[in-house]
Amino acid sequence: MSNFSSIPILDYALLSSPATRPAFIAQLRHALINVGFLYLAHAPVAPADVAAVAAYAPRLFALPQADKDALRMARSPHFFGYSRVGAELTKGRTDQREQFDFGTPCAAAVPTDARDVEEKPYLRLWGPAQWPAEDVLPGFRAVFERYLAQVEALSFEFVDLLAEALGLAPGALAQCFHDPAPDSARTEDGPARARLQHRAKVVKYPPRAPGEGDQGVGPHFDGSFLTFLLQASPHAGLQVQNLSGAWIDAPPIPGTFVVNIGKALETVTQGLARATSHRVLSPPPGSTPRYSVPFFQNIAQDVCVGDVRLEFPEEILKLKDERGALAATDSVNYAEYNELPSGLVNLIGRVKSHPDVAERHYPDLFKQFFPDGMPLQGSAY
Numbered sequence: 001m002s003n004f005s006s007i008p009i010l011d012y013a014l015l016s017s018p019a020t021r022p023a024f025i026a027q028l029r030h031a032l033i034n035v036g037f038l039y040l041a042h043a044p045v046a047p048a049d050v051a052a053v054a055a056y057a058p059r060l061f062a063l064p065q066a067d068k069d070a071l072r073m074a075r076s077p078h079f080f081g082y083s084r085v086g087a088e089l090t091k092g093r094t095d096q097r098e099q100f101d102f103g104t105p106c107a108a109a110v111p112t113d114a115r116d117v118e119e120k121p122y123l124r125l126w127g128p129a130q131w132p133a134e135d136v137l138p139g140f141r142a143v144f145e146r147y148l149a150q151v152e153a154l155s156f157e158f159v160d161l162l163a164e165a166l167g168l169a170p171g172a173l174a175q176c177f178h179d180p181a182p183d184s185a186r187t188e189d190g191p192a193r194a195r196l197q198h199r200a201k202v203v204k205y206p207p208r209a210p211g212e213g214d215q216g217v218g219p220h221f222d223g224s225f226l227t228f229l230l231q232a233s234p235h236a237g238l239q240v241q242n243l244s245g246a247w248i249d250a251p252p253i254p255g256t257f258v259v260n261i262g263k264a265l266e267t268v269t270q271g272l273a274r275a276t277s278h279r280v281l282s283p284p285p286g287s288t289p290r291y292s293v294p295f296f297q298n299i300a301q302d303v304c305v306g307d308v309r310l311e312f313p314e315e316i317l318k319l320k321d322e323r324g325a326l327a328a329t330d331s332v333n334y335a336e337y338n339e340l341p342s343g344l345v346n347l348i349g350r351v352k353s354h355p356d357v358a359e360r361h362y363p364d365l366f367k368q369f370f371p372d373g374m375p376l377q378g379s380a381y
């Protein structure tokens with residue numbers, strides 16, 4: 001029964017009693033190893049904040065074009081801000097979505113030496129987001145940052161839960177969120193958590209025009225550790241690819257988040273937890289737009305996940321063998337995670353998706369990836 005035909009629904013409330021907690025952990029183990037996706041009900045994120053974020057989504061895109069363009073991503077060395085419809089390609093085809101990239105609060109890095117500037121361009125990837133001015137969209141930033149803080153806390157709780165579900169020692173995954181240099185930032189309690197920033201987008205998928213393609217976003221893997229997705233309108237369209245390559249619908253279920261595994265987590269668990277290919281189909285002609293809010297959990301930028309060695313119990317490794325082989329998928333693979341620091345993997349992904357931003361803020365990387373100059377569109381995959 002490892003080839004799923006629906007996405008499991010886990011109830012966070014099971015964690016509140018010792019009698020039901022093991023059931024949650026067992027369901028999580030199944031979802032991690034066999035599916036790569038789950039719905040989470042009763043997550044500890046205030047329903048009023050979730051509703052407020054969902055209510056802001058259409059208002060954000062309804063802003064005058066001049067207000068949206070004032071926040072265009074090209075202004076930000078951190079790749080935050082507004083991208084119009086058609087700015088990105090996946091699998092060589094144009095994604096029909098409009099989006100704003102935001103992030104959790106983070107100051108721009110202050111390079112400590114010239115070597116860092118040269119060898120670690122990815123240190124500049126994190127920094128302040130671009131927010132609509134308060135008089136343009138009153139209250140939005142405060143609500144969204146409150147929401148992000150709660151989802152971030154949930155994402156760290158999940159790190160402990162998934163260590164438990166995979167039979168790892170408590171804290172075994174903490175090394176992904178710490179600077180690898182042992183003496184870089186020690187406190188009395190051991191190494192401090194690295195400077196971290198997570199990204200979150202607000203996305204609008206306009207209805208498909210009659211006779212046009214339906215690629216909201218083409219098949220891809222997330223580069224994150226975990227992704228927490230709020231489907232912020234009642235539209236179907238999200239689909240997840242199972243082991244044999246069939247597309248399984250993941251329609252919105254009110255009161256839930258969709259949680260999925262990114263390539264960073266898959267790589268660090270040597271494929272035990274699977275990143276699952278997914279895509280979004282545009283709403284049908286004549287429909288209203290679909291809105292979603294994905295949150296991408298990052299790991300420390302200097303960590304190379306290929307260097308992290310985790311020891312899994314035999315009985316857990318057996319579950320991976322029982323899963324069988326994955327059908328070939330044509331999604332992106334983020335194979336660089338095995339060799340490069342995670343910050344560089346993420347920066348390369350951004351450079352490929354948004355060459356106009358890269359040309360302006362990372363000219364050396366731009367030349368490396370686009371030796372023939374500016375392509376017509378970005379192409380992450």
Ligand SMILES: O=C(O)CCC(=O)C(=O)O
Nearest residue numbers: 203222229238280292294
């Ligand atoms: O909009 C969605 O439901 C999913 C979006 C997604 O997969 C992504 O942006 O990585």
Ligand SMILES: [Fe+2]
Nearest residue numbers: 220221222278
């Ligand atoms: Fe995704």
